[in-house]
Amino acid sequence: xxxxxxxxxxxxxxxxxxxxxxxxxxxxxxxxxxxxxxxxxxxxxxxxxxxxxxxxxxxxxxxxxxxxxxxxxxxxxxxxxxxxxxxxxxxxxxxxxxxxxxxxxxxxxxxxxxxxxxxxxxxxxxxxxxxxxxxxxxxxxxxxxxxxxxxxxxxxxxxxxxxxxxxxxxxxxxxxxxxxxxxxxxxxxxxxxxxxxxxxxxxxxxxxxxxxxxxxxxxxxxxxxxxxxxxxxxxxxxxxxxxxxxxxxxxxxxxxxxxxxxxxxxxxxxxxxxxxxxxxxxxxxxxxxxxxxxxxxxxxxxxxxxxxxxxxxxxxxxxxxxxxxxxxxxxxxxxxxxxxxxxxxxxxxxxxxxxxxxxxxxxxxxxxxxxxxxxxxxxxxxxxxxxxxxxxxxxxxx
Ligand SMILES: Cc1cc2nc3c(=O)[nH]c(=O)nc-3n(C[C@H](O)[C@H](O)[C@H](O)COP(=O)(O)O)c2cc1C
Ligand SMILES: [Fe+2]
Ligand SMILES: [Fe+2]
Numbered sequence: 001x002x003x004x005x006x007x008x009x010x011x012x013x014x015x016x017x018x019x020x021x022x023x024x025x026x027x028x029x030x031x032x033x034x035x036x037x038x039x040x041x042x043x044x045x046x047x048x049x050x051x052x053x054x055x056x057x058x059x060x061x062x063x064x065x066x067x068x069x070x071x072x073x074x075x076x077x078x079x080x081x082x083x084x085x086x087x088x089x090x091x092x093x094x095x096x097x098x099x100x101x102x103x104x105x106x107x108x109x110x111x112x113x114x115x116x117x118x119x120x121x122x123x124x125x126x127x128x129x130x131x132x133x134x135x136x137x138x139x140x141x142x143x144x145x146x147x148x149x150x151x152x153x154x155x156x157x158x159x160x161x162x163x164x165x166x167x168x169x170x171x172x173x174x175x176x177x178x179x180x181x182x183x184x185x186x187x188x189x190x191x192x193x194x195x196x197x198x199x200x201x202x203x204x205x206x207x208x209x210x211x212x213x214x215x216x217x218x219x220x221x222x223x224x225x226x227x228x229x230x231x232x233x234x235x236x237x238x239x240x241x242x243x244x245x246x247x248x249x250x251x252x253x254x255x256x257x258x259x260x261x262x263x264x265x266x267x268x269x270x271x272x273x274x275x276x277x278x279x280x281x282x283x284x285x286x287x288x289x290x291x292x293x294x295x296x297x298x299x300x301x302x303x304x305x306x307x308x309x310x311x312x313x314x315x316x317x318x319x320x321x322x323x324x325x326x327x328x329x330x331x332x333x334x335x336x337x338x339x340x341x342x343x344x345x346x347x348x349x350x351x352x353x354x355x356x357x358x359x360x361x362x363x364x365x366x367x368x369x370x371x372x373x374x375x376x377x378x379x380x381x382x383x384x385x386x387x388x389x390x391x392x393x394x395x396x397x398x
Contacts (some may be wrong), residue, residue: 003040003063003384004177006221006229007158009135011040013063018174023084023170027198027296032191036084037225039162042068044133047051047075048099049153049162050225054087061095070096075130077137078103079164080150081110090115102130104141106149113312129156140213142166144206146199152210159220165266166210167237168226169195180232188228189240195226196244197300202334204248211242247303248334254397256285257301260311261320266345266376272310273382274322274343276310277389291322295329302330307396308338308365309389313345314352314372319359320344327359336364341392343371343385369396 004012011103015039023029036052038060046068052060062072073096078086080102089111101121103111111117124130126141138154145152145166153162167193176182200207222230222237230237256278262268271287278285286301290312302308310327312320342356353372360367371388373381 001063001173003066006039006063006178006223006231007155007160009042010155010158010160011042011067012177012223012229013038013040013048013060013067014173014177015056015060017053017055017130018172021054024199027170028294029170030192030298032170034170035173036092037223037229038085039223040064040067041132041135041137043135045074046072047077047132047137048073050079050085050164051076051078051088052091054091057088057091060088061146061335073099073134074132075099076101077139077153077162078107078111079153079162080147080225081107081114082147082165083114085164086111086114089117093117102139104139104151106143107151110149124151126151137275140217142158142206142210142213144203145210146203154217159218160223161217161219161221161234162223162225163186163215164225165199166224167222167230167241168192168224169228171227173228177229178232179228179230179236182228185394191242191373192227193244193300193304196241197303197333198296200249201244201299201303204245207241207245211238211245216236218369226358227343244303248336251306251337254283255305256283256307256309256393256396257298257299257305258285258287258309258311259288259290259302261290261322262311262345263313263320267311267343267376268314270343270345270373270377270381270385272313273377274389277391278393279384280386281390281393281397283307283393286299290320290326295326297333299329299333302335302338303333306339307392308340309392310340310342310356311344312356314347314350316376317349317351319352319355324355324359327363331359331363338363338365339390339392339396340365340367341371342367343373343388345373345375347375363380368392
């Protein structure tokens with residue numbers, strides 16, 4: 001895509017990534033893609049704010065060349081050292097060695113560690129300003145969004161906040177780069193939530209702290225490093241992030257994530273009866289087969305629903321491994337304080353329930369009910385399962 005002016009002399013020079021299958025080597029983005037948004041302030045002194053992954057170097061450099069000559073670049077602001085924003089830094093260094101890198105103290109050590117770059121690096125303090133001529137940059141320290149060195153850069157005259165990973169989301173840009181031109185708002189909201197839970201959720205406390213820090217900063221445009229640029233309604237993405245961050249400590253809305261696994265269909269049959277019970281009680285339910293669905297998609301449902309029903313059989317004296325993995329990912333992402341219940345089939349001695357209870361305890365999830373049955377469910381089991389679902393739904397509503 002060509003460079004796009006987002007405010008006078010402030011340009012988007014981002015790159016769309018539609019060929020990486022796994023973001024951070026882990027999270028599927030084959031379908032959604034992702035953008036690495038980079039920005040260029042073309043003033044008397046010239047600055048690029050955040051870069052891109054080390055690919056499509058020609059396209060990236062061409063975009064810059066549309067606006068300015070790289071030989072005249074004065075600054076590269078590194079808000080965050082993660083290679084999705086710095087992969088191209090060494091290449092840029094070779095072409096424009098005169099440009100001073102501006103970053104936080106912690107980022108300076110990381111740049112040396114990741115890229116052996118130490119020359120011509122200047123650290124900036126929280127609140128420090130830098131005049132580029134008509135434009136002024138201010139650096140805001142926002143540690144742990146989502147690495148310890150992260151900061152945001154604020155352009156004070158046009159009131160543009162370059163927030164880096166914060167307020168970002170998966171989803172390559174589909175022609176439109178601005179919220180007001182976007183014809184797929186639901187896609188970006190969904191992908192921003194998935195990104196939030198996959199990447200940022202563990203750092204929900206720093207998110208709330210940063211939002212609080214920003215409350216007196218007038219912002220016209222939120223320009224994150226991934227996803228849409230918010231110029232019509234910058235408050236929208238901040239509000240979404242605030243809401244999602246709150247689910248780390250306060251119960252999310254009434255709803256059930258029903259996650260299940262099944263080898264021969266016994267637990268699955270039960271799952272359908274449980275879902276009928278939940279849904280019949282008027283509580284929305286999202287259903288995932290844990291063996292077939294990447295945790296990237298399951299975790300958001302666990303994050304935004306108050307209740308989690310777990311259905312999985314016994315496997316070699318313990319819980320079905322794909323379920324153990326899903327619950328382990330929930331633990332790693334600090335998804336705490338949910339209400340939960342378990343059902344599952346076993347063949348002889350059981351053991352699935354026991355392992356579930358151990359995992360639920362370490363997750364600090366409150367177990368409201370459990371229901372183990374042998375082999376294939378009977379008519380009576382299925383009736384009980386429906387009631388089990390209905391009662392769980394009532395309990396999380398109350
Ligand atoms: C690989 C494998 C390991 C199993 N290990 C146990 C076990 O240790 N204890 C037990 O009670 N049942 C065990 N079972 C039996 C299953 O729990 C039982 O077949 C159950 O009905 C499967 O439910 P599903 O149809 O929902 O997969 C095992 C089954 C398989 C295929
Ligand atoms: Fe990052
Ligand atoms: Fe990033």
